[in-house]
Amino acid sequence: MKKVYLDYAATTPADPQVIAAMEPYFFEKFGNASSLHAYGQEAKKALEDSREALAEFINAKPEEIVFTSGGTESDNSALLGAAYALEKKGNHIITSAIEHHAISEPAKFLEKKGFKLTYLPVDKDGLVACEDLKKALTDKTILVSVMHANNEIGTIQPIAQLAKIAREKGIYFHTDAVQTLGHIPADVEQLNVDLLSLSAHKFYGPKGVGALYIRKGTRLETFMRGGDQERGKRASTHNVSGIVGLAKAVQLCRKNMESEAKFQSALRDRLIKEIPARIPEVKLNGHPEIRLPNNVNFSIKYIEGESMLLSLDMLGIACSTGSACTSSSLEPSHVLLAIGLDHATAHGSLRITMGRWTTEADIDYLLEKLPGVAQKLRAMSPLYEKK
Numbered sequence: 287m288k289k290v291y292l293d294y295a296a297t298t299p300a301d302p303q304v305i306a307a308m309e310p311y312f313f314e315k316f317g318n319a320s321s322l323h324a325y326g327q328e329a330k331k332a333l334e335d336s337r338e339a340l341a342e343f344i345n346a347k348p349e350e351i352v353f354t355s356g357g358t359e360s361d362n363s364a365l366l367g368a369a370y371a372l373e374k375k376g377n378h379i380i381t382s383a384i385e386h387h388a389i390s391e392p393a394k395f396l397e398k399k400g401f402k403l404t405y406l407p408v409d410k411d412g413l414v415a416c417e418d419l420k421k422a423l424t425d426k427t428i429l430v431s432v433m434h435a436n437n438e439i440g441t442i443q444p445i446a447q448l449a450k451i452a453r454e455k456g457i458y459f460h461t462d463a464v465q466t467l468g469h470i471p472a473d474v475e476q477l478n479v480d481l482l483s484l485s486a487h488k489f490y491g492p493k494g495v496g497a498l499y500i501r502k503g504t505r506l507e508t509f510m511r512g513g514d515q516e517r518g519k520r521a522s523t524h525n526v527s528g529i530v531g532l533a534k535a536v537q538l539c540r541k542n543m544e545s546e547a548k549f550q551s552a553l554r555d556r557l558i559k560e561i562p563a564r565i566p567e568v569k570l571n572g573h574p575e576i577r578l579p580n581n582v583n584f585s586i587k588y589i590e591g592e593s594m595l596l597s598l599d600m601l602g603i604a605c606s607t608g609s610a611c612t613s614s615s616l617e618p619s620h621v622l623l624a625i626g627l628d629h630a631t632a633h634g635s636l637r638i639t640m641g642r643w644t645t646e647a648d649i650d651y652l653l654e655k656l657p658g659v660a661q662k663l664r665a666m667s668p669l670y671e672k673k
């Protein structure tokens with residue numbers, strides 16, 4: 287059976303060049319980067335070269351990079367770290383209604399601990415408004431966290447404008463760039479952020495490794511205490527092979543990002559045009575233009591996303607409904623509710639995300655199979671019968 291992977295936002299395959307770069311660090315060059323002997327120094331050199339490569343890619347200084355175990359840890363460290371470092375200054379944090387759970391769950395935790403949280407609304411396309419941020423700021427606000435692009439609907443936020451509003455008042459600004467790094471430019475100076483999270487498995491690197499950019503002078507409380515790795519900011523023996531893989535993935539994205547974005551956005555726009563032409567009563571979710579080059583999200587009315595996923599899976603097509611982390615729950619996605627969809631429409635969402643190995647033929651196959659799946663499921667849908 288033909289197999290078509292269209293779930294790159296959940297995770298990407300590691301590039302074979304990434305795996306080749308990592309391999310020596312499991313056996314020949316297995317040293318602990320904190321050891322003083324030659325084995326350790328060899329690992330340390332690889333670690334610091336990787337840090338430089340990542341720093342250069344996001345226009346940061348190497349000492350502003352802290353390697354972590356991935357996006358979730360970076361997001362938690364930014365939110366909890368800033369909250370506890372600045373609690374004497376204020377207890378108010380602003381975020382958006384459509385953040386990934388890696389932000390919204392620590393935000394809920396902080397609420398339980400007595401912090402005040404404001405969740406900025408988004409418009410029907412998923413955009414946060416600068417005016418809403420201005421109105422939400424108080425003299426107790428210590429941090430604003432708004433994601434660079436949304437993992438479900440792909441909408442890209444006006445981070446530079448939002449960050450300017452916060453930073454002019456001396457308030458830290460964090461962005462979760464897990465879905466953007468390696469796909470569109472994420473330059474910390476242009477974005478004007480104090481903190482930025484990223485994760486290697488979203489840009490053809492290995493799973494379980496990521497980084498947090500911390501602008502020089504930004505105060506964060508550490509919650510991984512132990513050894514003095516990462517200048518005391520994040521204890522634990524370095525995942526040298528993973529970090530080398532992350533850096534190799536960065537190097538490949540630096541080379542390929544522009545051409546890949548161009549190719550993928552052409553496929554995206556083809557789907558945005560052809561799905562509604564082939565299937566009646568569908569709705570594009572997310573901004574029609576200001577969206578990730580590889581993301582398409584449609585609600586196919588009167589159908590449940592889960593049934594659609596399973597039917598497509600039987601045809602060898604892997605997509606997603608909402609984010610991978612929530613697809614096991616039956617609650618409709620908080621992102622789709624936040625852009626104003628009713629529960630039934632939110633339940634019928636299909637996310638198609640493309641990547642380095644997506645071909646025109648993959649999209650042809652999806653476009654050939656999806657209308658039949660929708661028709662079959664609608665024929666069985668009580669919602670469709672009632673309309």
Ligand code: PLP
Pocket residue numbers: 295296355356357358359361386388433435436437462464465485486494496609611
């Ligand atoms: N933030 C966003 C926007 C994501 O899409 C994800 C993963 O899906 C994460 C954070 C969590 O990253 P990780 O899987 O590396 O922990």
